[in-house]
Amino acid sequence: METDGLEQLKHQIQEWLQEAEKLIHQIPQTQLYAAIGAVLLTAFLLLLVRLFRRTKSNTVVLTGLSGSGKTVLYYQLRDGSSHQGTVTSMEPNEGTFVLHSEMSKMGKIKPVHIVDVPGHSRLRPKLDEFLPQAAGLVFVVDALEFLPNCRAASEYLYDILTKANVVRKKIPVLILCNKVDKVTAHTKEFIRKQLEKEIDKLRTSRTALSAADIANECTLGIPGEAFAFFQCQNKVTVAEASGLTGEMPQLEQFIREHVKA
Numbered sequence: 001m002e003t004d005g006l007e008q009l010k011h012q013i014q015e016w017l018q019e020a021e022k023l024i025h026q027i028p029q030t031q032l033y034a035a036i037g038a039v040l041l042t043a044f045l046l047l048l049v050r051l052f053r054r055t056k057s058n059t060v061v062l063t064g065l066s067g068s069g070k071t072v073l074y075y076q077l078r079d080g081s082s083h084q085g086t087v088t089s090m091e092p093n094e095g096t097f098v099l100h101s102e103m104s105k106m107g108k109i110k111p112v113h114i115v116d117v118p119g120h121s122r123l124r125p126k127l128d129e130f131l132p133q134a135a136g137l138v139f140v141v142d143a144l145e146f147l148p149n150c151r152a153a154s155e156y157l158y159d160i161l162t163k164a165n166v167v168r169k170k171i172p173v174l175i176l177c178n179k180v181d182k183v184t185a186h187t188k189e190f191i192r193k194q195l196e197k198e199i200d201k202l203r204t205s206r207t208a209l210s211a212a213d214i215a216n217e218c219t220l221g222i223p224g225e226a227f228a229f230f231q232c233q234n235k236v237t238v239a240e241a242s243g244l245t246g247e248m249p250q251l252e253q254f255i256r257e258h259v260k261a
């Protein structure tokens with residue numbers, strides 16, 4: 001019984017195949033090739049769109065110690081005002097908007113997605129949620145109260161620069177020396193040198209890594225040479241800004257460089 005049914009099915013399929021073959025032969029060859037070409041081209045275009053989407057992120061993440069001025073910078077970028085009197089953030093601030101400084105520009109301007117991750121040590125792991133989509137990372141440093149915070153800032157920056165996500169994806173990092181509106185603020189050159197020195201020290205003290213750490217972290221700089229930011233595989237630059245006065249052309253330039261309009 002069963003074999004009979006199978007036999008019948010086989011027969012039926014064979015008939016269908018023959019009919020299909022006849023049909024294909026009826027179609028002029030050029031038309032057939034055109035159809036195959038169209039299918040292949042669509043598949044190729046779909047693939048391109050997917051690839052394109054993945055590489056074209058518009059997210060820029062603000063990080064740095066608590067009190068360095070990230071939230072003030074966030075509001076400056078969004079509204080062109082500092083919203084003075086911000087308190088320690090307990091949640092990331094996140095928004096997609098056209099930069100305030102570009103509002104008056106003509107033509108099509110791509111909105112940027114800015115995330116302000118609080119500096120409180122308990123909230124720092126939030127950074128990992130945003131890194132996979134980051135087109136750029138801004139590490140904000142308080143240039144006024146720099147010396148007492150130098151060690152802590154270097155440790156946080158070291159953690160960021162050794163993250164596998166940052167190194168492998170070569171996420172560009174801007175070290176932004178904030179609060180330069182005050183005359184007592186340290187210069188970006190001074191801050192760069194101090195951070196490099198401190199990270200160099202951390203590099204030697206953190207050689208005894210556990211196996212789990214090695215899996216997730218990358219080593220920094222060139223062994224046997226004093227650490228300098230230019231040795232990083234990702235581009236690390238240093239700039240100055242004042243979130244308070246809104247004087248931050250290098251920050252806006254960094255964002256535009258990595259989030260293409």
Ligand SMILES: Nc1nc2c(ncn2[C@@H]2O[C@H](COP(=O)(O)OP(=O)(O)OP(=O)(O)O)[C@@H](O)[C@H]2O)c(=O)[nH]1
Pocket residue numbers: 064065066067068069070071072073084085086087088089090117118119120178179180181182241242243244245
């Ligand atoms: N003089 C001066 N003060 C600033 C500037 N930017 C921020 N501040 C002050 O620094 C303090 C901290 O600023 P926030 O933006 O809240 O700092 P934050 O980095 O968001 O801190 P967390 O949310 O705790 O991570 C506030 O009292 C600001 O008024 C600046 O450019 N110049």
Ligand SMILES: [Mg+2]
Pocket residue numbers: 070071072086087088089116118119
């Ligand atoms: Mg904040």
